[in-house]
């Protein structure tokens with residue numbers, strides 16, 4: 001299989017080589033993105049959340065349930081994305097829209113919001129990144 005690919009590569013024109021390189025880079029990128037662990041996408045609620053919970057006037061239990069909503073309710077239609085991928089401004093737009101799609105209760109969507117805010121505090125993402 002690899003031999004065949006190499007053969008095609010060496011026999012192809014410069015233009016096609018560029019195309020093949022592009023596809024290869026894209027493929028490797030996708031593989032790496034696919035390897036991102038759940039812990040990286042939605043960090044477990046550990047001791048590093050204590051101060052944030054206090055600052056945000058919330059509880060570790062609420063944050064934990066928010067994480068569960070994210071991993072369970074929010075993965076019904078699509079896989080979950082790393083929370084850090086979006087700024088908080090963007091999340092404030094995404095959460096209500098997706099909560100409606102998921103038919104989340106008010107309690108569940110509040111927990112989800114608290115968790116996402118906490119993760120965003122933790123990773124120090126500027127509110128207006130995107």
Ligand code: HEC
Pocket residue numbers: 070073074075076077078081094095098099101102104112
């Ligand atoms: C009923 C199916 C469904 C459920 C449940 C769902 N989503 Fe989505 N989600 C979609 C679809 C469809 C899109 C594609 C864009 C769109 O329709 O807005 C999407 C897109 C997204 C995006 C991409 C960014 C964007 O602006 O579109 C994010 C992030 C996201 N969903 C997060 C969530 C979260 C968080 C939850 C849990 C509250 C959730 N989704 C639950 C269907 C769903």
